[in-house]
Amino acid sequence: MPSLEELLRKHGVKTMENPSTGPRAKLLNQANKMLAEINEYENASEMDGVNAKxxxxxxxxxxxxxxxxxxxxxxxxGLSTYVDDTLKAVKAELEKFLAVIEDSDDETWAHEEEKRKAKK
Incomplete structure:
Protein backbone atom coordinates (compact mmCIF):
# COMPACT_ATOMS: atom_id res chain seq x y z
CA MET A 1 0.00 0.00 0.00
CA PRO A 2 1.54 3.36 -1.02
CA SER A 3 1.93 6.04 1.61
CA LEU A 4 0.26 9.42 1.33
CA GLU A 5 3.67 11.01 0.68
CA GLU A 6 4.34 8.56 -2.18
CA LEU A 7 0.94 9.25 -3.74
CA LEU A 8 1.38 13.02 -3.44
CA ARG A 9 4.80 12.78 -5.10
CA LYS A 10 3.47 10.48 -7.84
CA HIS A 11 0.69 12.93 -8.72
CA GLY A 12 2.79 16.06 -8.36
CA VAL A 13 0.89 17.49 -5.40
CA LYS A 14 2.86 20.04 -3.39
CA THR A 15 1.22 20.60 -0.04
CA MET A 16 1.31 23.94 1.76
CA GLU A 17 0.05 24.93 5.18
CA ASN A 18 -0.64 28.47 4.01
CA PRO A 19 -1.43 29.69 0.51
CA SER A 20 1.42 31.31 -1.33
CA THR A 21 0.69 34.99 -1.61
CA GLY A 22 3.41 36.10 -3.99
CA PRO A 23 2.47 37.75 -7.29
CA ARG A 24 3.48 34.70 -9.37
CA ALA A 25 1.17 32.43 -7.34
CA LYS A 26 -1.67 34.93 -7.62
CA LEU A 27 -1.20 35.23 -11.37
CA LEU A 28 -1.00 31.45 -11.83
CA ASN A 29 -4.19 31.01 -9.84
CA GLN A 30 -5.99 33.65 -11.91
CA ALA A 31 -4.67 32.34 -15.24
CA ASN A 32 -5.90 28.84 -14.42
CA LYS A 33 -9.31 30.22 -13.39
CA MET A 34 -9.58 32.12 -16.69
CA LEU A 35 -8.71 29.01 -18.71
CA ALA A 36 -11.22 26.92 -16.74
CA GLU A 37 -13.89 29.57 -17.38
CA ILE A 38 -13.26 29.94 -21.11
CA ASN A 39 -13.13 26.15 -21.56
CA GLU A 40 -16.82 26.13 -20.60
CA TYR A 41 -17.74 28.48 -23.46
CA GLU A 42 -19.06 27.34 -26.82
CA ASN A 43 -18.98 30.61 -28.78
CA ALA A 44 -17.39 34.06 -28.65
CA SER A 45 -20.60 35.82 -27.60
CA GLU A 46 -20.28 34.13 -24.20
CA MET A 47 -17.25 36.35 -23.55
CA ASP A 48 -19.49 39.43 -23.71
CA GLY A 49 -20.41 41.06 -20.42
CA VAL A 50 -20.96 44.31 -18.60
CA ASN A 51 -17.72 44.44 -16.62
CA ALA A 52 -14.13 43.26 -16.84
CA LYS A 53 -14.27 40.45 -14.31
CA GLY A 78 2.79 45.22 -19.86
CA LEU A 79 0.70 42.05 -19.98
CA SER A 80 -2.11 43.11 -22.30
CA THR A 81 -2.80 42.64 -26.00
CA TYR A 82 -5.53 42.48 -28.65
CA VAL A 83 -6.46 39.26 -30.44
CA ASP A 84 -9.16 38.20 -32.88
CA ASP A 85 -12.58 38.00 -31.24
CA THR A 86 -12.75 34.21 -31.24
CA LEU A 87 -12.69 31.70 -28.41
CA LYS A 88 -9.69 30.03 -30.04
CA ALA A 89 -7.64 33.25 -30.20
CA VAL A 90 -8.48 34.37 -26.65
CA LYS A 91 -7.80 30.91 -25.22
CA ALA A 92 -4.48 30.72 -27.10
CA GLU A 93 -3.46 34.10 -25.66
CA LEU A 94 -4.43 33.01 -22.14
CA GLU A 95 -2.25 29.92 -22.62
CA LYS A 96 0.66 32.14 -23.72
CA PHE A 97 0.18 34.36 -20.66
CA LEU A 98 0.14 31.23 -18.47
CA ALA A 99 3.42 30.04 -20.03
CA VAL A 100 5.03 33.43 -19.34
CA ILE A 101 3.83 33.33 -15.73
CA GLU A 102 5.03 29.74 -15.28
CA ASP A 103 8.50 30.78 -16.50
CA SER A 104 8.59 33.73 -14.09
CA ASP A 105 9.31 34.07 -10.40
CA ASP A 106 8.16 36.64 -7.84
CA GLU A 107 11.13 38.85 -8.72
CA THR A 108 9.77 39.15 -12.28
CA TRP A 109 6.75 40.95 -10.83
CA ALA A 110 8.63 43.11 -8.30
CA HIS A 111 7.87 46.31 -10.25
CA GLU A 112 4.17 45.43 -10.31
CA GLU A 113 4.18 44.81 -6.55
CA GLU A 114 5.98 48.13 -5.91
CA LYS A 115 3.43 49.96 -8.06
CA ARG A 116 0.59 48.39 -6.10
CA LYS A 117 2.13 49.23 -2.71
CA ALA A 118 2.65 52.85 -3.80
CA LYS A 119 -1.06 53.24 -4.67
CA LYS A 120 -2.36 51.98 -1.32
Missing part, protein backbone atom coordinates in the same frame (compact mmCIF):
# COMPACT_ATOMS: atom_id res chain seq x y z
CA UNK A 54 -12.28 38.17 -16.61
CA UNK A 55 -8.97 38.66 -18.40
CA UNK A 56 -10.79 39.32 -21.68
CA UNK A 57 -12.63 42.55 -22.35
CA UNK A 58 -16.41 42.38 -21.96
CA UNK A 59 -16.88 43.61 -25.55
CA UNK A 60 -14.96 43.32 -28.79
CA UNK A 61 -13.91 46.36 -30.81
CA UNK A 62 -13.63 46.10 -34.59
CA UNK A 63 -13.40 42.30 -34.44
CA UNK A 64 -10.66 42.33 -31.77
CA UNK A 65 -10.84 41.55 -28.09
CA UNK A 66 -8.42 42.88 -25.48
CA UNK A 67 -6.83 40.34 -23.16
CA UNK A 68 -5.25 41.70 -19.97
CA UNK A 69 -3.69 39.77 -17.08
CA UNK A 70 -4.89 40.90 -13.66
CA UNK A 71 -4.64 39.96 -10.04
CA UNK A 72 -5.94 41.60 -6.93
CA UNK A 73 -8.56 43.27 -9.12
CA UNK A 74 -5.97 45.30 -11.07
CA UNK A 75 -4.41 45.01 -14.52
CA UNK A 76 -0.76 44.00 -14.76
CA UNK A 77 1.37 46.57 -16.61
Missing amino acids: FWWAPQSVNGKRKVTARYGGRAVD
